[in-house]
Amino acid sequence: MVSVPTLNTLNKLDAIVKQLVAEAQAIDDRLAAKKAKQHNTKQLFSPPLFTSQADTYLPYSLEVKKKVHHVSRLIDRQEHNDFVFNELKTIEQQIHALTTAFHAQGRQQQIEQQFTQKNRAKYFKKAAKQVLNTSHHLHQKLAETHEFERRLMEMLELKEIELHNANKTTQTSLSQQVLTLHQRLGRCRQAISKIERQIEMSEKR
Numbered sequence: 001m002v003s004v005p006t007l008n009t010l011n012k013l014d015a016i017v018k019q020l021v022a023e024a025q026a027i028d029d030r031l032a033a034k035k036a037k038q039h040n041t042k043q044l045f046s047p048p049l050f051t052s053q054a055d056t057y058l059p060y061s062l063e064v065k066k067k068v069h070h071v072s073r074l075i076d077r078q079e080h081n082d083f084v085f086n087e088l089k090t091i092e093q094q095i096h097a098l099t100t101a102f103h104a105q106g107r108q109q110q111i112e113q114q115f116t117q118k119n120r121a122k123y124f125k126k127a128a129k130q131v132l133n134t135s136h137h138l139h140q141k142l143a144e145t146h147e148f149e150r151r152l153m154e155m156l157e158l159k160e161i162e163l164h165n166a167n168k169t170t171q172t173s174l175s176q177q178v179l180t181l182h183q184r185l186g187r188c189r190q191a192i193s194k195i196e197r198q199i200e201m202s203e204k205r
Contacts, residue, residue: 010072013091017065020098024057027105031056044101049093057101064094134202142195149188156181 043053045060052059071087159181163174 010068010075013068014072016095017061017068020095020102021058021061021065023102024061024098027102028056028058031105045097049090049097057098060094061098064091064098067091067094135199138195138199138202142192142199145188145192145195149185149192152181152185152188156185 042055044055044057045052047053050060050063052063054060067087068091071084071091074084074087156178159174159178163171163178166174
């Protein structure tokens with residue numbers, strides 16, 4: 001005749017199973033969206049260890065819980081000690097199977113989180129690089145446009161001096177050149193304002 005577990009042992013076992021049920025529910029909730037996408041209906045444990053056939057962990061953990069309660073009732077009635085021993089052995093194997101699976105799921109989640117964090121870091125690094133490249137390009141373009149503005153102003157100043165000293169024969173031609181330079185200078189300054197707005201917008205992102 002095998003020894004019967006004490007009430008304290010059964011209480012500890014019941015607490016363990018309750019924790020398994022809670023953990024099973026949490027894992028099932030976490031995996032629900034992924035399984036919906038994958039259309040995965042494969043049962044998680046093969047018989048004869050479990051009679052449940054499901055693709056979620058909760059039914060298996062509830063099966064263990066039900067078995068523990070059944071064993072507790074048998075012990076209370078002091079019945080079927082050999083049967084109780086076999087049931088306890090099965091419960092031990094079931095708990096081991098579930099805890100092993102939960103550990104694997106926890107490890108898988110950790111790997112996925114690390115992968116997600118790595119991808120997120122890679123994305124932000126790439127995004128930051130793009131912003132910096134864009135900002136650098138705009139600042140370079142602004143500097144070039146300012147240089148073009150400076151050259152236009154020099155050309156305009158020279159043409160205005162020429163116009164001031166010109167005779168009537170060349171005044172018309174020089175006046176047209178001065179007008180053209182003023183127009184080009186105006187467009188150049190509009191371009192500068194546009195680039196400055198682009199820089200401001202890129203740095204606010």
